[in-house]
Amino acid sequence: MMKKMFLILIVLCGAASFAQENKIFVVNKLIETVKHQFAPDKRVAVFQVKANDNCEIISLTGETNIADAKEKLLAEIKSAGIKIINEIKLLPADELEGKIYGLVNLSVANNRTKPGHAEELTTQTLLGTPVKILKFAGGNFLVQTPDLYISWVEDDGITPLTRQEFDAWLKEEKIVYLKEFGFSYSKPNENSIRVSDLVAGNILVKIGDEGNFAKVKFPDGRTAFVEKEFCMNYKSWIERKMPTTADIISTAEKFMGVPYLWGGTSSKGMDCSGFTKTVYFLNGIVLERDASQQVNNGALVNTQNGFGNLQAGDLLFFGTHATDSTKERITHVGIYYGNYEYIHAAGRIKINSFDKNTENFSEFRLKNFIRAKRILNSVDKNGIISVKNHKFYLGDF
Known part of the structure; x- marks a missing residue:
């Protein structure tokens, strides 16, 4: 009799364990689905949620800065008939006590992938740039910059403000x-x-x-x-008039010879997209941070039959063409200079050419050219935003 009861108990425990594993599987699938919908690019959104198997009930831990994503996930889990303990934290963190607005306090703040001065430099932010503070940990602020990039900055680089203090700064x-x-x-x-x-x-x-x-x-x-x-x-x-092609080229020329710096977005050093971003920002236009992001905005320029349709100031994108088995990869960006030349950050800010008969011709860049986008006819549309109308500079964030 005891042996029979023991076998029944094993079967019941096994069934319960299987049911729990199935619930964990469903919850994890829902987490991935919601993440893909609301936060497919971790550079611009936080959605770090984990399902924990506590035997009796599943608990969700982690954090996100997207309230709609959190609500969607909880609603989907409820619809699946699964009970959970919700411990997901919504950013900005409560510990900030309302000081979720920040201003960059250094000429150039270094933004890193993780908290700590030894971590990878992912971007930089200029003095006086408004940022959204998401949390504070280990002497570093997790911030979101106007290009929506999320990164860590040491506390000396950011001055945190209340809404009232930030509104005063705006005025x-x-x-x-x-x-x-x-x-x-x-x-x-x-x-x-x-x-x-x-x-x-x-x-x-x-x-x-x-x-x-x-x-x-x-x-x-x-x-x-x-x-x-x-x-x-x-x-x-x-409030200036939108820049001309001559304005863009004039600004770009001022940085000739500046050294390449991975993550750099200032005249102290720039990477390729940091260069294009800085040139356009100084002309009142906010571009996204990386070349692989910038390529998604602006108006496409037809280059199928050569470079005759290009105008000075157009962004040129380079990388690896798509194949039957691999996706296209955008890895570099420059600014069209005119006369088949382009100015870009590669070792330093310099000018190269698509013309095979010139000394500054780059066969490598010609082979890896992907497409061109026009920015100046897309201001405040096609993903291109002027500083004047940007929500961060208006305080609407």
């Missing part, structure tokens, strides 16, 4: 620094002690004038003096 008079490299000073004198270095695209609050200098304030409250000749009123800058 303040600001200037944009436009010289490629420079400095701010402790006094209205270039021989005084320096407060910080500056690069093109830095944004500072203006609090006064003194001769040929503007008195400015950093996000953390430091004050300094900047030479007016290198600055432009922020409002005038964003």
Whole structure:
């Protein structure tokens, strides 16, 4: 009798275990489905959810910055008739106590894939750029930048603000620094002690004038003096007419010879997409961060019969063509310069040509050219957003 009861118990336990494994399988499939729908690109969205088998009931742990994704997942699990314990955290984290708005506090902040100064540099962000703070851990902020990239920045690089403090910053008079490299000073004198270095695209609050200098304030409250000749009123800058092809080329030329830097997006060093992004930003246009993202926006230029339809300022994309067994891969981007030439970051900012009869011809780039996109006819459409109408710079995030 005891042996029979023992066998029955084994069968029941086995059935329960099988049922639990089946539930875990279903939940994991739902997690993957929702992730694919709401967060297919981990560069711009957080959706890290795990199903944990606690024998009696499944618990969900992890975090996401997409409320709709969390709600969708919970609704799908409920529809499947599976009971769970929901421990998914929604970002921004509650521990931030409302200080979810941030301003970059360094001339160039280093954004990394993981928290820690030894981790991979994935991008950079310029002084005065508004960011959304998602959480804080180990002396680093997890932030989302205007190009929607998500990365880690050391705490010295970000000044966290409440909504009220951020709204006050939006209303303040600001200037944009436009010289490629420079400095701010402790006094209205270039021989005084320096407060910080500056690069093109830095944004500072203006609090006064003194001769040929503007008195400015950093996000953390430091004050300094900047030479007016290198600055432009922020409002005038964003309200300018849309740039011409000549404007784009003129800006690009200013960075000739700047060294290539993986993850770089400033005049201190740039990677290929960091270069195109910086050139367009200085002309009031926000591009996505990576070449593989930038290729999805703008208007397609017909290059099937050569390069005759290209205009200066068009983005040129390079990589690996699709085959029957492999997908297309975009790995490089440059700016069309005119006369079959293009300017790009490859070792340094330089100009190469598609023309086989020129000294700067690159056979490698010609073979790997994929397509071209026009940006200047797509501002505020086709995925291209002006600074003036960007939600981060309007405070609508």
